[in-house]
Amino acid sequence: METIQSNGYNIYFEDSLTQLVKFIEQGKYSRSFVLTDENTSVHCLPLLQQYLGEDGNYDLIEINAGEESKNIDFCVGVWKMLIDFGADRKALMINLGGGVITDLGGFVASTYKRGIDFVQIPTTLLSQVDASVGGKTGVDLDSIKNIIGTFTQPKAVFMAAEFFKTLPDRQILSGLAEMLKHGLICDAAYWDKLKTSDLSLPSLELVHRSVEIKNEVVTEDPHEHGIRKALNFGHTIGHAVETYSMLHDSDPLTHGEAIAVGMVCEAWLSNKKAGLSDAELAEIVEVFGKLYPKHKIADDSYPALFTLMQKDKKNQGNKINCTLLTRIGQFSIDNICTEDELCDSLRYYTTL
């Protein structure tokens, strides 16, 4: 599998941790710091240690797992550890974890002494196929996601499918939704391949194709003006469903599970408004139906869901801008949808 060149850095697939060792040697860093969370310390660090050695070659900084850690207080904690360890401008930060670790670690590194080098080792499917490309770092504030952050590219990204072995099934499903999205918006052949693959433990080849697609989209439109909106497919409704679930459900949906709901609804809208055929809609519904458990959307939640869609930063005022499919493998941006249409699509999902 070829190394992918993103915005000034490489994303390694083949033998990637050997590449990491080379990268560190060539970088002449004063010191390496590995950032983990409680889970990746247990499940992912041992593999890394086989390459870096167990002692003396780096300092370890561990934070609590989960989105609740993705805030400024934890940044201050990590900054202070870097200070205590005497990290200077030639230090390297190695972020080993899911999107929380790579987003927070990237932000901390991009602001420590006005920026030190960092590399990403994403250990969840979602962070490999999504967070690894695009240069977004960030943390939450006042429960607003990613409101504080920078655009800073890592110096390299290292992928390994070994990490998936310890991932809970729902984490696999979460990343898978973004992969299915990549197929739906840009590459019908990839979508077909996903349909027929064993998706309980996705292969690195599949990850590679997803990263390629996201990389192409992001490189063409680094500042989210045009075609990057393609990546929003499923997200207008999905984000609202995700936030609503977080506020109301005892066991909330993951990001990908919510996006899966959103993609079914927005596929229906695509069929109504953008030319997606009945057969293609049926196919999309079938694929998601097999993979994802049905989510209950109560009738009386529609107004709240619509309000959430309006608040989404990608929309202005009353009009809700959706990215839809003209057919499988092809998207169309800036489709204005009304409240009625959006609620009808939720209703459609409910009847399935």
Place this chain on the structure above:
Amino acid sequence: METIQSNGYNIYFEDSLTQLVKFIEQGKYSRSFVLTDENTSVHCLPLLQQYLGEDGNYDLIEINAGEESKNIDFCVGVWKMLIDFGADRKALMINLGGGVITDLGGFVASTYKRGIDFVQIPTTLLSQVDASVGGKTGVDLDSIKNIIGTFTQPKAVFMAAEFFKTLPDRQILSGLAEMLKHGLICDAAYWDKLKTSDLSLPSLELVHRSVEIKNEVVTEDPHEHGIRKALNFGHTIGHAVETYSMLHDSDPLTHGEAIAVGMVCEAWLSNKKAGLSDAELAEIVEVFGKLYPKHKIADDSYPALFTLMQKDKKNQGNKINCTLLTRIGQFSIDNICTEDELCDSLRYYTTL
């Protein structure tokens, strides 16, 4: 006075607040936010309001005055106000104040929603001649200065000498030290001009020349590898004196007052080691002697001062790297000084 072009942005001198109004109009910003501290709200905001209008055209965010505010807690406060005001990605932040406001405001803006536009209106002499150029933003953590920050250029800088009228004398003297430094390292004619000017209220022409000099140095060496070290003249000893004073004096030295002490000491070292003539040393001593009150340096503080010099990020290990003068208007970097030499220079200052 000509507008100075720095790294992708303009620094306006002539009619600068009229230029600001134009800048805002052309920028099509969704909203402007003015950041002030208690003092600049009183002394500087009224002038700005004459141009922006008093009501409705911007939201005001005020923080406490002083270096104690330059930390992450105050950043969180400002970020939350931006959120509460509904600031979006097309918002503009206008930092109206001294270096604390321009450094903190720049950092907050460069990280809010991964970066919104900001402009600087520096209101102290120090912030006009120094902080306005170079793209450094930042805040302190654990009393380590500027340890968290970014390199982000403002979209424009607007200078006005009117602000100096309300500045305390010691704040004038603080900025003046950097101006004298600019003359000493790069421009003998400017140094001569400063010597014969009324420096109780420096003219915008003088500020302009200082900004030009700093801009040339920084543009040639954006990442502090070579000639940017010229700007360190007086700072090796000056920083140590500043920190020591902060820790021990009831009324600590300002940055510039400490740098003035440092420049006298380092002029003596320049005479001993780098070719500065006896006459030039005498001239430098006389100019600083007239402008700055004598600072007491106790004999038993020398070891502590030397330790502080060693900790300075610009040095490695035992060797202390100084920028010295070969003559007035010409510098030489990377002069290695021993503990004895440095202490002798402090002793020299004390005997004056």
